[in-house]
Amino acid sequence: MGLPLFPPGDDPGPNFSALVQRPEALGTTPLGSGATAPPGPGVTVRHATTVAALRYAQGVVMAGDRRATEGNLIAHRGIEKVFPADRHSAVAIAGAAGPAIEMVKLFQTQLEHYEKVEGVALSLEGKANQLGQMVRDHLPMAMQGLAVVPLFAGYDLRRGTGRIFTYDVTGGHYEEADHGATGSGGRDARTTIKLGWSADMSRDAAIELAVRALYEAADEDSATGGPDLVRGIFPVVATVTSDGYERAGDDEVAERFAALVGRDRRAERP
Amino acid sequence: MTMPFYVAPEQVMKDRAEYAQKGIARGRSLVASVYDAGILIVAENPSRTLHKVSEIYDRMAFAGVGKYNEFDQLRVAGVRHADLKGFAYSREDVDARSLANLYAQYLGNVFTHEMKPLEVEILVAELTDPGDGAQIYHISYDGTVTDEDLFAVLGGETDTISERFSSAYADGWDLDTALRAAVTALAGPDRTLGPGDLEVAVLSRANGRRAFRRLLNDELARRLQP
Structure with a gap:
């Protein structure tokens, strides 16, 4: 690898995805959009499932379960689907796990690369748009059955509020007013959040609602993992506020689950 | 047929070196020093937006003196190199030594x-990982690399600034002391530099x-107040 210098008319600027594809850089096409054949019937691909996000008083909460499946098998019990995109945003993934995690890695590098080259971070809207372009570039793979659908949320420093964006496989991105969810259990998660959400929730209440949404999704959807008390595996829950991305500790999430399960048990007693 | 004049290679190199040195000496200088929690870089730079000191990667910083467009191009190439390497391999595999060699x-x-x-004269600073060491690579216009363990001075009048700075240098000093010593060394006996004339950045272990x-x-x- 030499020093990546380009003549002025041919400079990729702060765009890392464009840089990676240069033959003199890495020469690889990220997100492998060159796929030509669908995975055959014998090929099963790891899939990751329910992720949800909701707004609260100080920013946004994002949560994702830990299960990956291959067909009807559980492929991984501790996979992580919620990642920091940069200091003030988070991205969560649903769909084919391999390309999804690759997309997150590219997205993280892209945001940091822009920030370093330009000296200022992208606006939240700019970040959401960038992720949309990556999803769109991945469309050929999605048509082969390897769809990736992310969920993006962050704290908008200019507006002083948390914002959430949902995506479809074509790269279309849509801003949600208060909450969003995606993945096979996304519908159940979203309904739960819809019923429990109120404006200006506290951090604790928002985390509890997110955890509850995943719990309900796991209850209805076989591809979504619930809390694993035997192995001590709990969903990844993170908050993004003006102070930045912060992952909630496993202890805190476990405590929320315990409270939730305890309450449900009492309620169900005749 | 015309014959080109013969010019001795020594003369060519001398002329070029002189040319580059003149260009660099026109600009203002910069001091980088190790302190107890990392590396401090202080540049004399009245501009708030055209930076001489910037981030390259997690534990690496870049600083340049001389012609802005030339060192800025090198800075961007460094960011690209580091990000590509980190993307292709792992974040841990990005190191200052290989970038300094490329420069x-x-x-x-x-x-x-x-x-x-x-x-231009540039500098690549790195907090070593693992361990709590620090490394400063100083690369001059002709490609000479020197690695410094304690401090480096770039730009014009390096000899006098370095003399002033080294007499103040103390092992394991804290940020404020190091900063004030660097500013005094840059300013010299006849001037004083305020916050508006300086660009200051740190690579600190405390920053995650x-x-x-x-x-x-x-x-x-606040930190400049004695």
Whole structure:
């Protein structure tokens, strides 16, 4: 690898995805959009499932379960689907796990690369748009059955509020007013959040609602993992506020689950 | 047929070196020093937006003096190199030594083969990982690399600034002391430099994954108070 210098008319600027594809850089096409054949019937691909996000008083909460499946098998019990995109945003993934995690890695590098080259971070809207372009570039793979659908949320420093964006496989991105969810259990998660959400929730209440949404999704959807008390595996829950991305500790999430399960048990007693 | 005049290679190199040195000496200087929690870089720079000191990667910083467009191009190439390497391999595999060598190779190449040498002197600073060491690579316009363990001075009048700074240098000093010593060394006996004339950044172990941080307005003014 030499020093990546380009003549002025041919400079990729702060765009890392464009840089990676240069033959003199890495020469690889990220997100492998060159796929030509669908995975055959014998090929099963790891899939990751329910992720949800909701707004609260100080920013946004994002949560994702830990299960990956291959067909009807559980492929991984501790996979992580919620990642920091940069200091003030988070991205969560649903769909084919391999390309999804690759997309997150590219997205993280892209945001940091822009920030370093330009000296200022992208606006939240700019970040959401960038992720949309990556999803769109991945469309050929999605048509082969390897769809990736992310969920993006962050704290908008200019507006002083948390914002959430949902995506479809074509790269279309849509801003949600208060909450969003995606993945096979996304519908159940979203309904739960819809019923429990109120404006200006506290951090604790928002985390509890997110955890509850995943719990309900796991209850209805076989591809979504619930809390694993035997192995001590709990969903990844993170908050993004003006102070930045912060992952909630496993202890805190476990405590929320315990409270939730305890309450449900009492309620169900005749 | 016309015969080109013979010019001795020594003369060519001397002329180019002189040209580059003149260009660099026109600009203002910069001091980088190790302190107890990382590396401090202080540049004399009245501009708030055209930076001389910037972030390259998690534990690496870049600083340049001389012609702005030339060292800025090198800075961007460094960011690209580091991000590509981190993307292809792992974040841990990105190191300052290989980047310093690439810079040296490029600068050396331009110095001997191009019409005009680059009028820049650059610095790549790194907090070593694992361990709590620090490394400063100083690369000059002709591609000479030197590695410094304690401090480096770039730009014009390096000898006098370095003399002033080394007499003040103390092992394991804290940020504020190091900062004030660097500013005094840059200013010399006849001038004083305020926060508005300085660009200051640190690579600090306390900053988490991305160690680079700028010291801006109020914080800088506060730290400069004795």
